[in-house]
Every structure is written in structure tokens, then in C-alpha cells.
Amino acid sequence: MADRQLFHQHDTTNTSPLYLGLDLSTQQLKLVVIDDDLRVLHEEAVNFDRDLPHYGTEGGVKLNGYQATAPTIMWVEALDLLLGKMKDSGFPSHRVAGISGCAQQHGTVYWKQGAEHVLAHLNPESLLHEQLRGIFSVESSPIWQDSSTSAECEELEVAMGGAQKLADITGSSAYERFSGSQLRKIAKARPEAFAQTERISLVSSFAASMLIGKYAPIDTADGSGMNLLDIHQKDWDDRLLNLCGADLRRKLGAVVKTDAVIGFIASYFVERYGFRKDCMVVAWSGDNPDSLASLNLRVGDSVVSMGTSDTLLLTLEKATPSTEGHVLCHPTRHDAYMAMIVYKNGSLTRERIRDTYAWSSWEKFNSLVENADVGCGDRFGFFFYVPEITPKAQGVFRFEHGQQVEEFSRPEINARAVLESQFLSMRLHARRVGYHDSASKRIIVTGGASQNDAIVRVLADVFGAVVMRSSLGGGSATLGAAYRARYGVKHASGWFGTFEQSLNAPGAPQLVTVAEGSLESYEKYSILLEEYERLERDVCRAGQF
Template identity: 50%
Template sequence: MELQRGTNCERSHSERLYITHCSESGGEAAAQKDQGISKSRDDRCTNLLDKSAVGQSGRDTEDREDTCPSAGDATKQKLLKNQTQNLPVSSPVLSRFRLPAGTPGHAPSDSLLSRSPPVSLKLSALPLALSAHAPVLSMAAAEPDSPLYLGLDFSTQQLKAVAIDGDLGPVHQDSVQFDSELPEFRTHGGVHIHPDGLTVTSPVLMWVKALDLLLDRMKAAGFGFSRVRALSGSGQQHGAVFWRTGAARTLTQLDPGQNLHQQLTDSFSVQDSPVWMDSSSGLQCDALQEAAGGAMRLADITGSRAYERFTGNQISKVRQTRPDQFQDTERISLVSSFGASLFLGRYAAIDYSDGSGMNLLDIRDRMWSQICLDATATNLERLLGEPCPSTAVLGPVSSFLQHRYGFSGSCSIVAFTGDNPASLAGMCLHQGDIAVSLGTSDTLFLSLSEPRPSLEGHVFCNPVEPDGFMALLCFKNGSLTRERVRDRCCSGSWDVFSQALDGTPLGNHGNIGFYFDTMEITPPAVGLHRFDANDRQVSSWSPELEVRALVEGQFLSRRLHAERLGYSIGSGTRVLATGGASANRQILQVLSDVFNAPVYTIDLSDSACLGSAYRALHGLVADSGVSFLDLLRNAPEPQQVCRPHRSAPQVYDPMLRRFAELEQKVLEKSRF
């Protein structure tokens, strides 16, 4: 999601904008992801519940027993006992995981859960998939008084909301497009690109006004805010919000008779927030890495080397270039914790997972790194506040929202997180799974038990596993490069492209290609580089060899850099593919062979928003020991589409070693 530092001044406008696809679940699916509800997943639901489909998923029926394997023995006994009690059930959520009163939690008040009526769980319906045919879902299908769980996403180009019921089924969805529905802010793609071509910002009040518009629209549609038992959300990662001195008092004194944006107009010391597309803080990155003891040392601490878009470097730049505005700041939020603050009516803590994208958090200790804080700004810890677990219940919804929209006083706010961590939650990745979004830019997500930071990619704290981690890799040259080769070698036909993959052997006779039409992120290289079986550089291949070299080279690169971040192939490994190119079975077969793992397709076009709704539900029981995946175990499984050939390991394991050596040659050449 970032070009190599030092090349930013030479980037064109089009080269910078590719990153949008990474942040918003990227790829050819990006144009579809915000357009209503897809029925394709409904068509697959019955099959997923069938025993044969369960068997095909590679998971035993036994794994779906109604148990709570991650809770302690005492907790299990209490849960089972409560299940048998004849208590009134006011919700179709959490029946398998009833909690005793006074369950301890991370929230400031430990009694939030006990104040909520008993609730129950039936996890059988479908996750959300948005389509062009239903921009707003009716709540008529849901039981009139059944609890709901609300997820929001403050993304780059829009604000979205999804409400699910106890069956995980969507009952309401809506969105506000920043450019078209809030034209007074004059954004393009939700941002302002400044004349230097490097500075990229978004108006904070645009996000506030979008929330006003969204909630007003939901109220007009008859959405039952009083039924929302818990809510959570996500925000575009790395963006910073600077609250002006006195804003905390304003948040506690909001008048339900007025809109939020009218009352918060003077609450921000920096009106245009730096966002993740910004690449203007190179000097600050250099200073931070020097203070930390080098790029690798910084990555060991924070999970990433210094990136211009990361929040700590943006804070440092604001301090240096706008000292008066920085001096007038009493709190700094991420976009995610900013969103949570609007619902809490007070400042919300930054969660561990989104905090990992700041170059400030020690991802192992889950505390701010004093070295990084000192290198960024004086007394920065006071401005940031103490970080919190991603599963923390922060408190009840504000009295302002209770009176203005009818939220219940028992509605809990679960910590908001970044859009990428929320997408991992929305895809329900199991340990060992890897998600591959094949879009304009290819993006990889995976869960990790132990972090292995490197100079490429990112390691974050996992948003749904308290002691776990997640890795993220983004590759700029994805579907656009595949389309270019298709046009040149296959007369623009995907059928011919697929036939070329079918007609060439695994390993492509030893030929390896690197296809970087524009400066790549991982690795930071550019150009077209072809090598024959003897590692000699060649100028051309036949169209068939070119096609396979492209696809194999892309997936070898994905696997190589995922392994460098700690990914390893095991007997239960699954590759979950999404994005536009996931519709091409031949491409997926190469993906399966290179990773030596079965490939499944997953139809999640709005995984960050859905993941936020899932996390809201999970936040109510997380502190009892109930795991996220156990709670969502009956969510539909993705569909297996192909398995690796038996000969794949013998072909691609040694080929991967060759690929790594050749990539180093390409990198050395790209530096000149």
C-alpha cells in the first residue's frame, strides 16, 4: 500500500490513486462492493448447510458441535447451566453463550453486559453481500423486537452501515457517498490532493456530516435503533483527527435538537485530516527510523518500517509545519476511534489493531513505544490516550444519540478498528488461512500466531484473537497487468488467456517472469524481467509461455512475501480468493498449485462493514472466553473451487527458491 520512499516525487497522479483499491478491499470487485445486496450467496446457503458441503470444506462435522472450546471449564459450566434455564429470550443472538451477571470486561463499566436482557444465538443465515439491486434493505423480514448488531465503516469514499440480526443475516444497509452527496466539501474520491501531489487530506466535518445524513436516512426508513444491542465500526487506516482544546466538553454537552456537524464545527484544530494516501512525510520517516535504530528495528517494534502514510509520521509533520494548530490539540484520534467517539459522546480509545498502523505501538507489548513517542512529539502519550483491546466494550451509546435517534441506553459500543483488520474479521479467517483479493491491486490477509516483521508488508495486532497477529501485503501490479498481457497475447480474450494456462505445464518449463508495469510496493521494483530455465534474461516468449509466466510469477511473489511475514503452508491451509479475477478458474488453479493448498471463493463485497457488525456481536461475549470463530462457526463456509495437483510441491518449492534469488537480481537492477 506504499511505494518505496524516495520515489514519491516522481509518482504520477494515477500511480498514487491505486492505493484506494487496497484500502477498500480492492480490485475489480471495488465497483460492485457498495451496491446493494447480492442474491448469489442466498443461492449457495442450502448447499453449505448440507453435510456433503461441510465435508467438502475440509472441516469435520464434529468441529461444528455446539460447544464453547475456548472458554474455561468454569465458564462452560455456567454457560451450559444458563442455557437450560427457562429465561425470557429477547434476542436470537448468543443463546449458546449466556453470560452470568457481572461478567468482567475491558470496558470502564464491568456491568454493561449484565444490564442487557438475556440474549440467544442462532447462527444460520448468510453474511452480507452487497449488490446493485437493493441499496437499502427492509427490516420486514426480521422479528419486530429481535436484537440487531450494527457495523459502520468510515472508508475513503463513503460512510457505510450494515445491521445484522441474530442469524447473521443483513436487515438494513445504507451508505453516504462523499463526492456526490456532500459536494460542498469538493472532494474527489473522498479526498483533497494538494498541489505538491504528495499531500492528501480529507475534511473532518465531511465525515461528521455524513454520519448525520446516514443516521437521519436510517431513521426515515424506519430503522429500529432501539433494537441495536451493540455496534462497532472501522475506519480507513492511518488517518488522524486532531481535536481542538475544549472538544471533550462539547462532546458531553451535545444538544439532541441539532445535528452533530453543527455542534462540532469548531472542535478540530486541523480541519483537513491527513489520510492514508498521503506520502509527504518522508523526512519524518527518516527521523523516526534513525531514532528507533534503523528501519528493521522499527519494524521489529511496530510491525512495519516507517511509511509516509502511517499516523505517527503524519503527527510529526503537523507538529513541525503547523505548530500553532498542534499546540491547540487536546486529543489525537485515528479515523476509527474518531468514529467511536461520535457514538460514545467522549473520546474513545485507539484499539490495538488499528494502532498497529501508526509506527507508534509496540505490537508485542500492546503499549505505545516510548522510543517512537519521543521521536514524534512531546507528551504524545497524553494526546493519544491509552490503547485498548480490539474486543473492548467502551461503554454505552451517548445520551445524545439515545434522545435524537432512539438508541437504547443498554446499547454497547465495541472498540472501532481499521478497515483492513475489520475485513479480516468479515472474512472469518481461520488460523492457517490466507485471503487473496485479486483486484486492481492484489492484497493478502492472514492471521499469525507469532509476528515476523520485515521491511516489506505489515504486521498488526489481530482484531479478533487477543494474543494473535495479522499480516497484510499489497501488490500494486494486479489485474491491470493481467489485462495488459491478455490484450497483447490473447487478443483481449479471457477464454484464450485461460486456454494458455491450461495448455502449459506447471512450472512453465522453468521460465520465470517479473511483471511490474508501474513501481511495485512489494518488492519496490519496476519493469519487465524474463528469465529462462538457466536464469538467463531473455527478451520474449511465446504468448502461451508469457501468460503462464505472468500468473505464476505473481503468485510466487505473493507466497514468497507472505512466508517472509510468517505464513506457512499446513495440512489445513485454505486460500480464500475474492475480487474480480477470482471468477477465472484457471487463474485460481495456478494460485492453488503455487500455494499447494485448496482455493475457495468467498463472496464478500463489503467485508469491513460486515466484520464490524460481527465484532459488535462478539464484543458482548469476548471477555467470557468465547472465541470469535466459535461464535461465528455456523456462518456459511466459502466454496471450494480447486485443489492443487499432486506434483505441485515438487515443481513450486524449488521454483520459489529460484524466484527469490532472481527477485534480488531484479531489485539490484531497479536501483540503477
């Protein structure tokens, strides 16, 4: 992290532009500052549980059975706190030429009638959360961890002629966490609140709305994660809108390209924090698209993001949707798509295994991983402590020599087994959305767990890949947002290069090789993958929810 003393609010000798990228993720609101050479100058974050404990979240979430929500006003107060920290540090907000951001995908925010008027007339003498409290028709936003809309998902697929037909249009079959089924559920269960709703935002466009003082549009990349957008036409599908709620085309607003400038920063931030009036705000997107945007990938590269959820990202020249995984509009290439496979049981599951079998020590966990053989001696584990998305199952299942067991005869095997299970699943399901399974490919890893060399080595062996990390470490979604902010400003100012060309700068991150998969291990995993696929089918039947 750059030293806070680097910034002097009243230093007028340095007028070079700065760009901000923000990420409103599940557990925190994070900000990164870059200069015109793409150098990272400063980072700041607000952790919801630690810094805003009065909301009572755990991991930024409130769970109630299969329901998962977050207090919408908590996110507002987090922005207050974050910008207050930046102001106190002497940050030169008058140099910021552009801002963009990203957020956890699929979550929805419901603005009451008259909310936009409030946004447009904020008093700079008061904090945002003091003025926006009470303007949401649904005060707790459903988020991506929610799995309570199975009935609504089934209704959508039946109405559209099946799961594949829905995927052909929207890039995905119906998923419980996707916005469409969430909207349908609220429209049915809380008709009065739905009728009082003037605008529905994704978490990304909600945050952007605060910055521009009016309702911000949803971008095509994040909008692809709703089961409502035709990813080919890049517009809402009216049949799906009509199925999910009344007057949804108006309530959702128009969609825009991810590099669109959606307005200038609101006067509230100019007067309270000293931003310049002509600071442009570029459309916000989802955290997964911005993870992809942060890396100047070449054809054939993949990205594995390991955080609260694990995500595999691929760039596709052509959309090939299936009933597994997701195909989204690409965040930086208007003629391309991205494939995404998401796993709910990511870092929290690895940490649970660490705490149970490795005395809460990553050092001990890594030792257990490295001392176990490839394939764990004919043992497989499936660790779905929360209802899993890919595959759809819940529960913990262990198999030893083909037989299901309550616990492995060598319990320490769980450490390697959880990693092999997660990465074999990625390899299996990636093939179904366009990944060409062969050795010697490149995988770029991001997220907190990407810094663990033992975890990364297992990933390299399972895929037979060269695994690389950004020279700037994790947190790539925030950087992707900052890069898009810079590109959006340059594009709006008359520069017509591509996004990829815009990353040709001295401070651009370099990719550093951190692991190279063993061909022998890769071939062993190729054989094990067949047994894993068979067992996964059994687990899906036994772990239905």
C-alpha cells in the same frame, strides 16, 4: 442485499437484538446489519466520489505527488448520509444492541482544542457535518496511500538502532504510510496546528468518537499499524512517542483491547435516529483485522483480501517481526498475533491492465489469462503504477527471456503477467513473516476481485492451495465489525465464551471451495519464484523513490 421493506420502524412486536458493523474504507462508508443468529439482514453504503462529489476526491482520495489525503469532514458527512438512508428505509434502530466498526488503517485525524466539548453537546436538530466543520486542526487527513515521509521513516529507524530493532518493538520497520512518521512530519512542518491538537485519532477511533460523543480509545490491533505501539506490552513505546511529537501519550490516549465496550451511543443518535440509550459501542479497529475477524479460521489458514489494496493475512501464535510485512496484535485472540503484507497496487492496477489490453472487459481479460501458459512463456512483469510498499519500488518493468523490455512481444500476456506478479510476490514475502510454504493449504479470499474465478484460479496455482470464499461473498471487514459488536455486547453482559465460539450460529458464513491449485503448476511456480526474487531485487534498485 436484504429488502428495505423488511424493516418497520414502529413495529414493536419484534424486539430481538440487532448489531451494526460499519467500514469507513478508502472509497466508501458501508454498513451491515446482522441479527443474533448472524444472519445478514441489510446492507447500505455511501460512495464518496459518487454521493459526495463536492469534495472532489478520486477513489476517495486527493493526491498531490507522494502526498495522499482525504477531507476529514467528508467522512463526517458520509455518516450523516448513511444514517439518513437507514432512517428513511424504516430501519428499527431501537433494536440495535451493539455497534462496532473498522476503517482504513494508518490514517490520522487531528481534533482541535475543545473538540470533545463539541462532540458531547451535539444538537440532534442539525447534521453532524454542520456542527463538526472547523473542529479539526488538520482538515485533510493523511491516509494509507501517502508515501511522502521517507525522511521521517529514516529518522525513526536510525534513532531506534535500525529497521529490525524498530520492527522487534512495533511489529514493522518504518513505513511512509504509518501513523508515527505522519505525526512526526506534521509536528515538524505544521507546529502551530500540532500544538492546537487536543487529540489524535486513527480513522477508526475517529468514527467511534462520533458515536459515543467523546474521544474513543485506539484499539491494540489498529494501533499496531502506527510504529508507536509495543506489540508485546500492548502499550505505547515512550521512546517512539518522544521522537514523533510532544505530549503524544496524552494526545493519543490509552489503548484498549479490540473487544472492549468503550461506551454507550451518544444521546444525539438516540434523539435523531431512535437508537436505544443502552446501545453499546465496541472499540473500532482496522479493516484488515476485521477481515480476519469475519472468518472462523483454523491454524494454517491464510486470507487474501483483494480490493483497492491487496492484503495477505496470517494468524501467528508467536510474533516474528521482520523488516518486510507487518505483525499486529490479533483482533480476537489476546494471546496471538496476525501478520499482514499490504500492496498498494491492487484492484486499480488490475483494472488498468484490463482497460489497456482487454478493451475494459473482464470477460476478455479472463480469456487472456486462461489462454496464457503458466509463467507466461518466461515473461515477468512488475506493475507499480503508484509507489509500492512491498517491495519498495515504483514503475512498470517487463522482462522477457531474462532481458528487460519496454513491452512484451505478445502484449496480451500482460493480463496473466500482472496476476502472476502479484501472487508470486505474496508467496515470496509471506515466507519472511512466518508463512510455511507448502502445497494443500487453505486460502480464504475476500474483496471485490475475489469474485473473479479466473483471478482466483491463478492464486490457487501459485500457492498450490485450496481457495475458498465465504458463502456471504465479499465485504468481510464490515461483517467482522458486526460480529465483534455482537461478541462485545455478549461478553459485557456476562457471557464468557471465546470469539470463535460466538460464531457458532445458524447464520454464520460457510466457506465454499472455488479453486484447487494444480500440483504441477505449483511446482512450476516454485521454480519460477527463484527467478522472480532475483528480478525483484533488480526492480527495487531501478525503481527507487
